[in-house]
Amino acid sequence: MKLQRHEKFALRDGWINKGLLILSDDKGDFYDSYYESRQDRHFAFTRKNAPDVFGMGNNMVKSLRFWMRACGLLDERGGNAGTYLSEIGEVIAEYDLYLENPYTLWVLHSMLVKNFKEATSWNVFFNKCNVNEVTRSQIFEIMMREMLKISEGKEIPEKSLKSDIDVLLNLYLKKSSDVDPEENNHSPFSELEMIKETGNGLFSKNYSNKKGLNEWNIYLELVERFQNTKTIAIEDLADGNNGIRRIYQIPMMTLNDYLDRLDALELIKVNRTAGLDVIYKINEDTPITAMKKYYERCQD
Numbered sequence: 001m002k003l004q005r006h007e008k009f010a011l012r013d014g015w016i017n018k019g020l021l022i023l024s025d026d027k028g029d030f031y032d033s034y035y036e037s038r039q040d041r042h043f044a045f046t047r048k049n050a051p052d053v054f055g056m057g058n059n060m061v062k063s064l065r066f067w068m069r070a071c072g073l074l075d076e077r078g079g080n081a082g083t084y085l086s087e088i089g090e091v092i093a094e095y096d097l098y099l100e101n102p103y104t105l106w107v108l109h110s111m112l113v114k115n116f117k118e119a120t121s122w123n124v125f126f127n128k129c130n131v132n133e134v135t136r137s138q139i140f141e142i143m144m145r146e147m148l149k150i151s152e153g154k155e156i157p158e159k160s161l162k163s164d165i166d167v168l169l170n171l172y173l174k175k176s177s178d179v180d181p182e183e184n185n186h187s188p189f190s191e192l193e194m195i196k197e198t199g200n201g202l203f204s205k206n207y208s209n210k211k212g213l214n215e216w217n218i219y220l221e222l223v224e225r226f227q228n229t230k231t232i233a234i235e236d237l238a239d240g241n242n243g244i245r246r247i248y249q250i251p252m253m254t255l256n257d258y259l260d261r262l263d264a265l266e267l268i269k270v271n272r273t274a275g276l277d278v279i280y281k282i283n284e285d286t287p288i289t290a291m292k293k294y295y296e297r298c299q300d
Contacts, residue, residue, distance in 0.1 A: 001120045001151060003160035005070075009063040010170040010187045016108070018054060019068050020093040023085050027093060042082030070119040072111035087288050095295035102212020103294060105188055106248070107220065114242045120147070121164035127246050132204040139165055139203065173197060194249060207249050215261040216294040218244060222268060223290045226281040234259070234270075234277040 021028035022044050034053045035041055044053055045065045054061050065083075068074045073089035085093060088111070096104045116123040121143065128146040129139060140162060147156050171187045172195040196206050221244055225232055234256075238245045244255055259279065263270045269280040285293070 001116075001147070001154075002118055003120060003157060004163045005066045005118070006164075006167050007059040007063040007066070008163055008167060009060055010167050010185075011064075011067045011189065013186050013188055015056075015060075015064045016068065016071075016073070016188070017098045019064055019073070020085065020089060020097055022053060023074075023083065024090070024093045027097070039082075042084055045083055066118075070112050070115050070122075071108040072115065073108075088291070091288060091291050091295070095292070095298075099188055101295075101298065102191070103214060103217060105192060106210075106213050106217045107291070109189060109192055109194075110217070110221065110247050113247055121161065121168060123242075125165075125168060126249075127241060130205075133198060133202050134204070135201050136162075136165060136169070136203070169195060169203065173203075205249050207251065209254065210248060210250060213248060213250070215258040215265075216290075217248070218255070218258040219262050219267055219294075220287060220290050221247075222262070222279065222281075223285050223287050227286075230281045232279045234272075234279060237279065 022031050022041055025038055025041070028041070031041065031044075031053060032038070034049060040047070044050060045061060047053070050061045051058050054064065056064070065074070068089070069076065073086055073092070075084040075086045075089075077084065088107070092099075092104055092107075099105055099108075112119050113122045113126040124143050124146050125139070129142045131138070131142060134142070140158075143165065144156055144158070144161060147161070170185075171189045172192065174190050174193065174196075175186060191211065193206050193208075193211060196204055198204050222232065222237070225237070237243060238252060238255055244250070245252065259268070259270050262268045267283065267285075269282050271278050271280065
């Protein structure tokens with residue numbers, strides 16, 4: 001369980017693609033002048049000139065490293081091995097470097113909220129905080145109660161949890177139109193419209209149709225689960241831990257519609273006869289091949 005690893009900064013526009021460029025061996029030629037060799041880029045986060053390379057303050061560099069790790073984009077090999085892009089990071093760098101496709105943002109959101117180890121507060125909020133129209137203090141009370149259940153008696157630092165809640169809300173809330181654009185505090189995740197401010201200091205999860213979410217995001221979730229099984233109960237997929245309805249805040253009808261589309265594409269087989277409500281694996285896709293299939297369809 002890890003709290004407050006973000007240096008109190010929500011992810012900002014341009015941060016992810018800058019990290020992808022700097023760490024990619026195939027891109028980011030502009031940054032070569034900062035290094036003696038291409039291998040040096042894999043130590044970009046820890047070198048003394050990191051603020052110059054990334055064009056941001058030292059604490060922001062640390063924050064970016066956290067966000068990329070929490071979103072599953074980094075392969076940190078420890079010791080003197082350096083930091084590399086993960087396989088998913090490499091795919092996104094190749095196909096959607098500037099996060100222009102909403103599919104990519106949804107992938108990163110999913111990776112983040114399922115990452116209990118690195119982003120505990122995000123995982124708990126989306127899985128356990130199911131009450132709408134709540135204040136910050138009520139969110140804190142709910143999350144503290146849930147974390148204490150799984151902390152095995154360990155104390156939860158109140159200050160750190162409150163910081164996580166502040167950053168979480170800043171990450172997903174839309175900024176008002178009168179915010180100075182020069183401040184450059186806009187978070188790409190706010191485009192997903194997962195949380196809304198309803199007035200009088202109240203916040204609510206948004207369960208309406210999600211902008212840019214499509215059946216291929218659901219397919220990626222299924223492929224991840226199919227690594228260890230050949231059948232998945234729709235009920236477990238929808239409402240289990242890290243269930244689709246929790247991650248994406250969509251109604252059951254919408255999830256069923258996505259499943260029917262995937263069945264029509266012959267990517268899965270859905271069986272609802274005799275009350276089975278089961279999804280069957282019918283190919284050997286991995287998360288990486290599933291993502292590539294989607295991006296290549298977009299290019300056709």
